[in-house]
Amino acid sequence: MLIATWNVNSLKVRLPQVLDWLGKHSPDALCLQELKLEDAKFPLAEVQAAGYFAAFSGQKTYNGVAILSREPAVNVVCGIPGFEDEQRRVISADVGGVRLVCAYVPNGQSVDSDKYQYKLRWFAAFSAWLERELAAHSRLAVLGDYNIAPEDRDVHDPKAWEGQILVSGPERDALRRLIEFGFKDSFRLFEQPEKSFSWWDYRMNGFKRNLGLRIDHILLAPALAANCVSCSVDVEPRRNERPSDHAPVIAEISA
DNA sequence: ATGGCTTGAGTGTCAAGA
Numbered sequence: 001m002l003i004a005t006w007n008v009n010s011l012k013v014r015l016p017q018v019l020d021w022l023g024k025h026s027p028d029a030l031c032l033q034e035l036k037l038e039d040a041k042f043p044l045a046e047v048q049a050a051g052y053f054a055a056f057s058g059q060k061t062y063n064g065v066a067i068l069s070r071e072p073a074v075n076v077v078c079g080i081p082g083f084e085d086e087q088r089r090v091i092s093a094d095v096g097g098v099r100l101v102c103a104y105v106p107n108g109q110s111v112d113s114d115k116y117q118y119k120l121r122w123f124a125a126f127s128a129w130l131e132r133e134l135a136a137h138s139r140l141a142v143l144g145d146y147n148i149a150p151e152d153r154d155v156h157d158p159k160a161w162e163g164q165i166l167v168s169g170p171e172r173d174a175l176r177r178l179i180e181f182g183f184k185d186s187f188r189l190f191e192q193p194e195k196s197f198s199w200w201d202y203r204m205n206g207f208k209r210n211l212g213l214r215i216d217h218i219l220l221a222p223a224l225a226a227n228c229v230s231c232s233v234d235v236e237p238r239r240n241e242r243p244s245d246h247a248p249v250i251a252e253i254s255a
Numbered sequence: 256a257t258g259g260c261t262t263g264a265g266t267g268t269c270a271a272g273a
Contacts, residue, residue: 245261
């Protein structure tokens with residue numbers, strides 16, 4: 001089973017690239033973030049024509065998440081239960097015997113902003129919910145844009161980024177808590193090239209110079225991690241014309 | 256140099272992303 005995550009930074013703009021990528025990789029499920037469109041404008045017909053079902057939770061202009069899947073997604077839940085939030089950042093569902101959570105973690109803007117406090121508050125609720133979900137679903141996968149680079153090796157210039165948004169201590173602590181629950185960062189189950197990233201700033205030729213961060217992750221419950229046979233970042237779509245600033249991350253689960 | 260790109264909104268130019 002192939003599962004993947006991709007922050008597309010506008011599904012309207014990126015739809016042709018998403019359809020192209022689905023055709024090339026045929027994942028069983030693809031989690032999308034930053035749709036930036038309301039549900040009435042979700043390109044369902046195009047996705048179905050490509051052979052996929054879709055569960056989605058969108059809003060105008062910002063945020064928005066979706067799970068595209070070969071088999072219909074069932075038991076779909078939008079948001080973090082019990083956490084009031086107008087921002088559409090989470091959708092979860094069962095696909096092919098796996099419980100998938102698709103998440104777009106808040107960016108945080110800067111460590112001294114209200115948005116950073118929201119990010120930490122949001123993540124605390126996310127984390128508490130995932131701990132319960134992990135107890136309920138042994139085959140649980142949490143895919144998405146975490147907007148957190150777990151370690152210095154996930155940052156092109158750790159000195160320059162020290163203490164900044166996406167790498168700050170409280171953010172990393174919050175992510176580490178998920179690992180303490182038993183989740184595995186599937187990317188680090190395998191030997192990986194040095195300086196592997198999943199996001200590069202549009203500005204200053206960030207991609208060409210590989211000035212990136214690894215902030216998109218596939219976390220797996222132990223039972224899935226034990227059967228994970230590969231995980232990688234697919235940098236190819238970042239070379240496209242009008243690319244998303246994020247690249248897809250893809251993992252393969254055997255059996 | 257707190258800039259640089261890209262998107263959506265909306266038709267000026269700004270907010271937000273990371």
